[in-house]
Amino acid sequence: MRVAVLGAGTIGGAIAKALKKAGYDVVATRRRIEKAKELLELGIEVISDNREAVEKADVVFIAVKPSKVGDVLEEIADLIEGKLVISVVAGVSLKELKRFAKAKFVRAMPNIAVLVGESFTAYATELEGEEVELVERLLRTFGDCVRVEEEHMDAITGLSGSGPAYVTVFLEAMVYGGLRVGLPRDLAKRASLQTLLGTAKLLMETERHPAEVREWVITPGGTTIDGVFELEEGKIRTAVMKAVDAATKKSRILSKRV
Numbered sequence: 001m002r003v004a005v006l007g008a009g010t011i012g013g014a015i016a017k018a019l020k021k022a023g024y025d026v027v028a029t030r031r032r033i034e035k036a037k038e039l040l041e042l043g044i045e046v047i048s049d050n051r052e053a054v055e056k057a058d059v060v061f062i063a064v065k066p067s068k069v070g071d072v073l074e075e076i077a078d079l080i081e082g083k084l085v086i087s088v089v090a091g092v093s094l095k096e097l098k099r100f101a102k103a104k105f106v107r108a109m110p111n112i113a114v115l116v117g118e119s120f121t122a123y124a125t126e127l128e129g130e131e132v133e134l135v136e137r138l139l140r141t142f143g144d145c146v147r148v149e150e151e152h153m154d155a156i157t158g159l160s161g162s163g164p165a166y167v168t169v170f171l172e173a174m175v176y177g178g179l180r181v182g183l184p185r186d187l188a189k190r191a192s193l194q195t196l197l198g199t200a201k202l203l204m205e206t207e208r209h210p211a212e213v214r215e216w217v218i219t220p221g222g223t224t225i226d227g228v229f230e231l232e233e234g235k236i237r238t239a240v241m242k243a244v245d246a247a248t249k250k251s252r253i254l255s256k257r258v
């Protein structure tokens with residue numbers, strides 16, 4: 001099966017790599033081919049002609065910026081009639097996509113953890129049966145994947161699409177916390193990262209509520225409660241909720257700019 005990835009930038013490049021690693025034949029396009037050295041080294045064909053890429057492909061991923069998706073779809077409209085086209089473009093609805101071409105569209109939202117096979121990818125589509133099975137086979141090469149109602153896609157974008165950026169802010173703050181109390185940089189980073197990974201794994205494997213796991217850590221009168229007290233004073237919960245809300249709202253208005 002041959003897959004075209006139009007717009008092999010940050011996420012498109014990650015998608016091309018994941019598909020190639022899973023054994024798919026991948027052709028990718030981007031404006032400046034000289035920036036795609038890593039993809040070429042992996043045996044991914046990189047060209048600048050979207051029409052040539054689509055002609056050769058069974059499935060097409062679109063990973064250009066929201067402001068470019070209309071132009072790209074207009075350019076390839078006749079070639080994607082009846083073809084499976086998966087858009088990972090933030091904020092652009094199935095209805096918008098269908099305005100440009102008669103393709104079998106899927107709206108998906110992965111995150112940058114595609115690079116390590118640990119994305120959370122949600123997708124919405126009107127397709128059924130074997131076509132959805134193919135979509136899932138492709139998206140599973142990125143990590144976990146779930147079908148959702150399209151009404152959730154902007155919120156998914158604001159939560160898990162943008163989420164790695166929020167987590168890195170928190171992680172960096174933890175490392176700085178370690179530096180502040182005198183830990184060497186490497187040790188502070190290693191301790192913070194493993195704590196994040198271990199806590200995520202613990203919550204996933206035990207399926208416990210985060211509050212319950214927090215109670216396991218807080219020894220009455222001990223160290224953790226003093227740390228948690230400071231976090232609550234810094235209003236970390238409202239800060240994170242506001243971040244997700246702002247990114248979701250932005251996703252909702254992006255589609256008006258296509």
Ligand SMILES: NC(=O)C1=CN([C@@H]2O[C@H](COP(=O)(O)OP(=O)(O)OC[C@H]3O[C@@H](n4cnc5c(N)ncnc54)[C@H](O)[C@@H]3O)[C@@H](O)[C@H]2O)C=CC1
Pocket residue numbers: 006007008009010011012029030031032050063064065066068071072088089090091109110111112161
């Ligand atoms: N960066 C991320 O973590 C995620 C991004 N997305 C979505 O993916 C899309 C791309 O985002 P990024 O990868 O961050 O941006 P980017 O700027 O890194 O990548 C865009 C790529 O599109 C290429 N491009 C521009 N015009 C083109 C055209 N006419 N034909 C072919 N290629 C063209 C550019 O050369 C560039 O390589 C956006 O719509 C964004 O909403 C979705 C999920 C996660």
Ligand SMILES: O=C(O)[C@@H]1CCC=N1
Pocket residue numbers: 090157161162
């Ligand atoms: O920042 C953005 O618009 C894209 C969508 C989700 C992650 N990055």
